[in-house]
Amino acid sequence: MILSVNGVEFNYRSRIILDKVGFAVQKGEFLSILGNNGAGKSTLLKTLNRILLPKKGSILLDNQEVSKLSRLAIALKMAYVSQHYESNRQTVFDAVLLGRKPHIKWEAAASDLALVQGVLAKTGLEEYALRYLDELSGGELQKVIIARALAQEPEVLLLDEPTSNLDLRNQIEVLRTIQTAAKEKNIAVVAVMHDLNLALRFSDKFLLLQNTKVFAAGGPEVMTAANISQAYGVPVSVERVQNQMVVIPT
Numbered sequence: 001m002i003l004s005v006n007g008v009e010f011n012y013r014s015r016i017i018l019d020k021v022g023f024a025v026q027k028g029e030f031l032s033i034l035g036n037n038g039a040g041k042s043t044l045l046k047t048l049n050r051i052l053l054p055k056k057g058s059i060l061l062d063n064q065e066v067s068k069l070s071r072l073a074i075a076l077k078m079a080y081v082s083q084h085y086e087s088n089r090q091t092v093f094d095a096v097l098l099g100r101k102p103h104i105k106w107e108a109a110a111s112d113l114a115l116v117q118g119v120l121a122k123t124g125l126e127e128y129a130l131r132y133l134d135e136l137s138g139g140e141l142q143k144v145i146i147a148r149a150l151a152q153e154p155e156v157l158l159l160d161e162p163t164s165n166l167d168l169r170n171q172i173e174v175l176r177t178i179q180t181a182a183k184e185k186n187i188a189v190v191a192v193m194h195d196l197n198l199a200l201r202f203s204d205k206f207l208l209l210q211n212t213k214v215f216a217a218g219g220p221e222v223m224t225a226a227n228i229s230q231a232y233g234v235p236v237s238v239e240r241v242q243n244q245m246v247v248i249p250t
């Protein structure tokens with residue numbers, strides 16, 4: 001397991017936000033973290049990347065305790081795309097090149113520039129290379145931030161709502177690019193997702209949180225109507241449409 005999380009507890013002051021949360025993910029797997037608003041999904045993602053320190057529990061990245069690793073050691077293995085990002089007067093190319101930072105000692109090598117060019121092509125951003133971030137739409141900017149994380153060549157890619165600003169076509173394209181990268185480059189993807197149908201379409205595994213706790217975890221077999229209805233507190237049915245599981249609120 002490239003990432004193994006056991007008994008993680010996190011509090012904001014005296015309020016429990018994560019209560020004995022555990023899961024594991026292998027290289028090449030796409031795991032979606034799902035659950036109601038406020039369940040603790042983003043907090044969990046931040047503890048994985050040591051932006052937040054859990055009160056208890058262990059987070060092993062490639063068998064090493066994340067709390068004991070340097071920022072650089074973490075960045076060499078794990079990329080994190082937060083829910084919020086700011087634009088600035090920087091070109092798309094330079095922004096994506098920043099993803100290479102942990103790997104660059106003095107200055108970017110030709111191989112770094114070529115890698116960035118490749119990532120821009122894969123994410124459909126080639127034509128945007130010389131545009132400034134502060135002149136992009138919300139969705140275009142979101143794609144750049146994801147491209148930067150891919151340029152980091154992580155072993156684990158953490159994504160907090162990676163499709164929140166994207167239109168239908170870009171939701172599919174971006175998740176397909178991430179899924180392909182996961183399989184081809186053996187990256188473990190851990191993504192907080194709100195859209196259950198997109199999660200079902202692209203993920204191998206699911207971690208369903210409900211109010212601080214793991215409600216259900218596993219493969220598509222845990223995405224039952226009963227589990228989803230209980231976890232979100234709304235009745236749903238799960239049906240197969242064109243060989244694809246879909247969740248329909250009833």
Ligand SMILES: Nc1ncnc2c1ncn2[C@@H]1O[C@H](COP(=O)(O)OP(=O)(O)OP(=O)(O)O)[C@@H](O)[C@H]1O
Pocket residue numbers: 012017035036037038039040041042043044
């Ligand atoms: N900095 C903070 N200080 C205090 N409480 C916080 C802080 N950040 C988040 N919380 C609380 O922690 C709980 C979990 O928040 P978190 O953002 O992890 O939830 P989430 O599952 O990602 O929710 P959403 O689906 O709405 O994004 C929420 O009740 C939130 O109000």
